Amino acid sequence: MRVYLDCVPCFLRQALEAVRLASQDLSIQEKAIRVILQKLSKISWNTSPPHIGREIHTLIKEVTGNPDPYLPLKKRFNQLAINLYPMLEKKVKTANDPFTTTVRLSLAGNMIDFGARPGEKIDIEKEINGALKAPLDKQALEKFKKAVTQAQNILFLGDNAGEVVFDKLLVQEIGPQKITYVVKKKPIINDATLEDAEIVNLTKIVKVIDNGTDFPGTVLSACSKTFINIYEKADLVIAKGQGNYETLNDVKKPIVFLLKIKCPVIAKDIKRNVGDLVIHLNIY
Amino acid sequence: MRVYLDCVPCFLRQALEAVRLASQDLSIQEKAIRVILQKLSKISWNTSPPHIGREIHTLIKEVTGNPDPYLPLKKRFNQLAINLYPMLEKKVKTANDPFTTTVRLSLAGNMIDFGARPGEKIDIEKEINGALKAPLDKQALEKFKKAVTQAQNILFLGDNAGEVVFDKLLVQEIGPQKITYVVKKKPIINDATLEDAEIVNLTKIVKVIDNGTDFPGTVLSACSKTFINIYEKADLVIAKGQGNYETLNDVKKPIVFLLKIKCPVIAKDIKRNVGDLVIHLNIY
Structure with missing residues (x-):
């Protein structure tokens, strides 16, 4: 975009x-x-x-001269999400439809970006409960479910620190053995790096790599060879957040974008409304 | 400011x-x-x-190459306000406290600035009724009333086109014979010029001058000699809108600022909230 x-x-x-x-x-x-x-x-x-x-x-x-202005916020939101994890796990375990619940929670995690805005207060539990009930495109959800079942090599492009914890549940549900989770190489805004993935123990359950860049999205032309090799082998990409949509929406590859719409420009581009939780499929 | x-x-x-x-x-x-x-x-x-x-x-x-980008909007809001005038006049005539009502309506007129924002829809009648009931600093209102009663030469610094019609009622109530109403010399944003004052027939009831500038406020150092002469003789200034507050809030002169707070920076400076209708006195 x-x-x-x-x-x-x-x-x-x-x-x-x-x-x-x-x-x-x-x-x-x-x-x-x-x-x-x-x-x-x-x-x-x-x-x-x-x-x-x-x-x-x-x-x-x-x-x-500050190499990571968002570091304190990232730490805070990692810890906040870690503290929420048992509650989130319980919601999945008691859910009628665990897949949908983990998709919804992963989408709820995308609001962390909002929380990272200093001065803007956010009621995370309210957001989570909202995400569990929010309108969601059922057809897209079914197609997404079918795609992850059929896929052998899934590339999961993460977004923000803290949000990683919410994605962990979806990774567990899909099956970590066929997933590679991707973070940024160097700090950029509140995006997750390898350090964040380690802090929240994501590295213990799934292979985590960085994409070799510090773009707040996925700019393929700038990514490392290691990343591109894995990207090319992947038969499905799950891409979290606006930055990934902005950089990959025109790419010819089976991609499922999971994002909360936070800006009117993207809302217009994706033909949805600000605040919507969106599963946007690039697979037909 | x-x-x-x-x-x-x-x-x-x-x-x-x-x-x-x-x-x-x-x-x-x-x-x-x-x-x-x-x-x-x-x-x-x-x-x-x-x-x-x-x-x-x-x-x-x-x-x-467009000398007046807001011209169509200004025309629209002049006409809109002209159409509202009989209704506004009736509200004043039937009011228990006409002075307060005209102050409230003049403050309501300051929302025109909002309406001028393309794409932003505004329910003007709702705004007017809201302004008639909104919380207002009663002490400030009393001091303002006393000040206009005692003053002999009042300088009334207008703000936006359309808004002028709302100010007309306050001008009538105070007494046009002791007021000079001020507009901008050349178009700037949606600020009123002499043309706007003429269109809404303000020029027929009160002396209207321009300040010699096209600043969206009142920058005394840039104003014309004619304006400065009248300014210096004035024993009270009524200043509408944020632009006049931003340029005159530190000036040593008896000034009553009438404005609707539209931005968080001014809200903080004036110690009020965004959306508030404010009578801010520079007279003690």
Whole structure:
């Protein structure tokens, strides 16, 4: 998905959030925002939002000298999700339809991105219960279920720290032996890295690799050879979150996108509404 | 009030709105946004938001070749307000406390700014009825009433087109003979100009002048001598809207600000909440 003009104010909004997490020094904050404005005025917009996102967050790290502004938030949300895990596991064990429940919980986990926004309070248990009851495309769900049953090599593209814990339940349900779970190589926004996967013990149940990049999505042309080899062998890709949709929606490959719609631009592109939990299939 | 970092994404958001009103050509829209990003990266931020707003909207006019992007919206809201006028007048005539009612209606008119946002639907009658019941600082209202009764020369700084019609009722109630109503010299966003004041027949009941500028607020250092002479003689200023608050909140002069709080930065500065109708006194 390409960058729309509507993305520009939003890039600035997110940059400001990151800058404030990265440094408390107002003059450094101002300098970073000026450098980003300068960069945005010149950079090509014929690309996807995660391309620009990476440029912006790289600049923020450079100007502020903080290599991982979201680290405290990621730690907090990893721990929060770990604490919720027994409750989530119980919901799956007592569910009539465990597959659907784990899909719903994985989608609920995608709201973690919201929680990561400083200042924005989120009632996680309410979100979880909401996700368990929210309208969901039943046809898409059935096709997704059939696809995971038939697939032998599934590539599971993760999204945010914390959210990984919610994905763990879906990984368990599908069968970890045929899944490779993918994280980012270096910190980018609140995306999960190998460290996050280790903290929440995902590495103990499934093979976890990084994609070789720090784009907040999956930019195939930039990914490592190791990743691309596994990607090419995969007969199904499960892609979490907006960043993966933005970078892979036009790719010819069987992909199931699982995401919570958080922005009007994506809502329009995917023909759904902001707030919707979406199973978007690239398999027909 | 100075520019905060939070204003930067908001400048871009408003610029995009104006650019889309000014031109339907995507390449011109992109060019304008790039020029604005460039300008924002370099311009001093040790100023008020209307200073930056003026720079941005001047650039939009230059790049798009459209001298008044908001003209169709201003015409629409002038006409809408004219159509509402008999109903508004009736509300005042039948009111127990006509002064308070005209203050409330003038505050309701300040929502026109919201209505001017393309795509954002607004139920004006609902807003009006809401404004007639909304919580209002009674002490401030009493002080305001006393101040207008005692004043001999009142300068009434208008804000948006359409809103002028709502102000007309307050002008009538206070007494037009001691009021000079002020509009902008040239089009800026949806601010009222002399043309708007004429269309809604304000010029027939009260002296209307322009301030000599096209800042979306009142930047005294840039105003015309004619305006400054009248400003200096005024023993009370009534200032409508956020732009006037942003440019005059630190000025030593008896000023009554009447505004609907539309942004979190101003809400924080004025210690109120977004959505509040505010009578803010600079007279003690």
